Amino acid sequence: MWGGIRRWIHPFSYIVTSPIKIDIWSDIACPWCYIGKRHLEGGLAALGDDAPEVEIEYHSFELAPDTPVDFEGSEVDFLAKHKGLPESRVQQMLGHVAGVAAKAGLAYDYDVLQHTKTLKAHELLHFAKEHGLQLELSERLFRAYFTEGRHVGRIDELVELAAEVGLDADAAREALESERYSAAVQADIAQAGTYGIQGVPFFVFEGKYGVSGAQPVEVFSQVLTQVAGEHDGAVA
Template sequence: MSEPIKVDIWSDIACPWCYIGKRKFEAGSGLFSGAGDDRGVVVEYHSYELSPDTPVDFDGSEIDYLSGHKGIPASQVQPMLERVRGIAGAVGLDYDFDALKHTNTVKAHELLHYAKAHGRQLEMAERLFSAYFVEGRHVGRVADLADLAAEIGLDRDDVVKALEADEYLSDVRTDQSVAVEYGIQGVPFFVIDGRYGVSGAQEAATFAQVLEQVWSEKAEVTA
């Protein structure tokens, strides 16, 4: 049996655990695929907005945002960010919360759907996460998003046209509706083979175990 396992991932570009979860899932799927017998995984990203009321140009730091908009005491924010930074570092990600530019992510989600339509969604997701958490790039404005899209080989002018016309906004809203149907209340959330849900940035071994279980079950059905 060589049919790959489909994994649908609901996430938000502005979610630090989603980028960490991406790395852990990649490690887990690598362990699974490395076991041989043509094991494979196909990934598709889906839209989830953690803070849809965030302005495109938020005036303030990550600490300002979390303390002012999320109600977390400022004295607790810095230690929390340091903890997340440490966990990110353990999977090879160098988060820079001081440079991070908080923004609305709906246009970034539209770009992910555009990239999917052009066969480049996985590269676009990686580029957006890195731009936001590592490089301090703006991921809420059309021009900045078009620059990032061009960096992975997409047509910049066409991206601008699509984003300004909201061509993929309905796809974003469809993803969000499906998330409600699934009962997803936080991200990252992984739906494996349309049957199993895994919530959060689990360890690589956990992802590998779930994938192996699904693979075994599918093999029994086709045996």
């Protein structure tokens, strides 16, 4: 369905007259999604004055929908059971991910992380999108979950985080308690299935090209340059 990344790459710069749309499927509880977010940002920054203007929209994807809101145990406990791996292997995996995250400027703290169901966090992200603060909330939720040990599955905690990025706390609570955005979350997940997305992060550029995983910064720079060129030609 999607074009291969390598064949998109061309070492040219372009001036784009309208934003490039980037749709991102991710889950707040996905460590690679936060890393991928940073790598995309780094890819844009690396282009300097040649960086195209982009419009980013996050879409919901639950990696472990059967997770209870109040999971009892550590991240190691969850992954060992969920993936059927010995704890020593899970410890190695988490150490590797934390090392990659550190290179991206992220300080993951698995000792304080509170594993939880992320459905309500996704509902809140849809609420934030409606109020123009989805990107700010996405960053806040990732940081709260991976570095601060906040419980992003509970409504009270989510309302506090929403208020921190400028959202109305009472309106956020009403949106979560009413489950007003639950259908929007499920629509995102269904669309991911239509696209054949089985894991996240997954980036879709201009509705045409898909990039799977937390690719290196330079890959995002190259893809952005290529897509910008095609986009500029289309609107010329």
